[in-house]
Amino acid sequence: MTASERNGAEAPEPLFHGDADAVAASGMPLPSLRVLQAAGAIQAQKTPKDHGGFKRMWREEDVLIASIGAAISEHFAWNIRIVAEAMAKTRPGTWTALVASIAGTISPESGALIRSSPDDWHLDLIDRKYLFLRLPPHYAALFPDAPPGETNLIVGLATSKDNFQMLPWILGHQQGRQILAPSFAPDQIHHLARIYKIAMATRANALSTASINISMQVRACWRRLHGLDAHFLQDALPKKGNPNDPTSRPRPKDATDSD
Numbered sequence: 001m002t003a004s005e006r007n008g009a010e011a012p013e014p015l016f017h018g019d020a021d022a023v024a025a026s027g028m029p030l031p032s033l034r035v036l037q038a039a040g041a042i043q044a045q046k047t048p049k050d051h052g053g054f055k056r057m058w059r060e061e062d063v064l065i066a067s068i069g070a071a072i073s074e075h076f077a078w079n080i081r082i083v084a085e086a087m088a089k090t091r092p093g094t095w096t097a098l099v100a101s102i103a104g105t106i107s108p109e110s111g112a113l114i115r116s117s118p119d120d121w122h123l124d125l126i127d128r129k130y131l132f133l134r135l136p137p138h139y140a141a142l143f144p145d146a147p148p149g150e151t152n153l154i155v156g157l158a159t160s161k162d163n164f165q166m167l168p169w170i171l172g173h174q175q176g177r178q179i180l181a182p183s184f185a186p187d188q189i190h191h192l193a194r195i196y197k198i199a200m201a202t203r204a205n206a207l208s209t210a211s212i213n214i215s216m217q218v219r220a221c222w223r224r225l226h227g228l229d230a231h232f233l234q235d236a237l238p239k240k241g242n243p244n245d246p247t248s249r250p251r252p253k254d255a256t257d258s259d
Contacts, residue, residue: 016045016057017225025225026063027070032080033058039084041095042066060225065095067221068123071212076125081162086131089166090155094133097142102215106222112229120215124152126206130199131155131164134211145179147172154199171196 023030036042042062046054058066069083078086087095098121105117122134133153140151146169156166170176171193180189216232223230 016047016059017063018058019056021225022058022063022066025221026066027074027221028066032069032073032083033066035080035084036066036069036087039088041069041084041087060222061096061099063225064099064218064221067217068095068098068214071214071217072123075212076128076210078158079161082158082160082164085162085164086156086158089164090133091143091169094143097139098214099218101139102218102222105215106219108223108226108228110219110223112223112231114216114220114223114230114232116213116216120213123155123212123214124203125210126199126203127208128158128210130157130202132199132203143169145170145176147176152200152203154196157195157199165195167192167196167199172200 017025019030019033022028022033026033028036033042033044037044042058042065044056044058044062047057049055065087069080069087072078072083072086073080101119101121105119119136119139121136121139124132124134126132131154133155135151135153137149137151140146140149140153143153146153150169150172153169154167154172156164159165168176168180170179177189177193180192184192220230220232
């Protein structure tokens with residue numbers, strides 16, 4: 001079911017979108033979409049052409065998820081390979097849950113200006129290394145394996161410019177570590193639990209934090225995917241070097257200036 005159908009739109013929207021629409025809506029170039037697909041973060045479908053052969057088509061959900069990757073790449077300055085790793089290694093169902101969470105906040109009548117909401121989800125990059133998913137408390141219930149009361153859920157950490165190590169957030173409680181025990185040696189569990197503690201301590205004492213409102217990003221993508229305008233408030237602000245930016249113009253010389 002598409003977001004439009006969930007919102008009660010009269011005419012159902014197309015279930016699949018071609019490459020051009022997916023690129024324009026998500027902000028991801030086609031080669032990057034293919035890297036995301038190769039990593040397993042999204043999945044294209046092959047649909048038959050009328051006169052033989054197949055064409056690549058994308059589900060609406062996959063295009064919306066791809067827009068999160070575009071935001072990560074832009075705002076965190078990560079290359080597409082580490083973006084793809086991070087998104088593919090995130091706990092299964094996380095991005096689908098995010099897309100579902102915005103269904104009630106999008107409609108053709110909501111306006112082109114994308115606004116924030118108290119229910120928005122965020123990605124936080126701590127000290128340019130540790131990636132966290134930050135979500136409202138009532139959405140934490142979507143993840144019963146999360147540490148009780150925790151709304152800053154560790155996704156993992158960048159170990160190099162191309163590699164990302166996932167950290168299960170169930171490391172945050174004893175029951176979770178017991179669940180992992182059959183799949184890992186005791187020293188591995190101890191090592192991962194130590195990294196988890198360091199990540200949480202680093203968040204509490206961060207030197208730097210970069211944040212993305214990924215709910216806003218997905219809402220904007222949905223509008224573009226359905227042929228609607230979408231822009232953020234920052235887009236309306238004059239940019240340095242723009243001739244329309246009054247701050248970039250030379251200051252007129254006044255009587256107190258010396259020649």
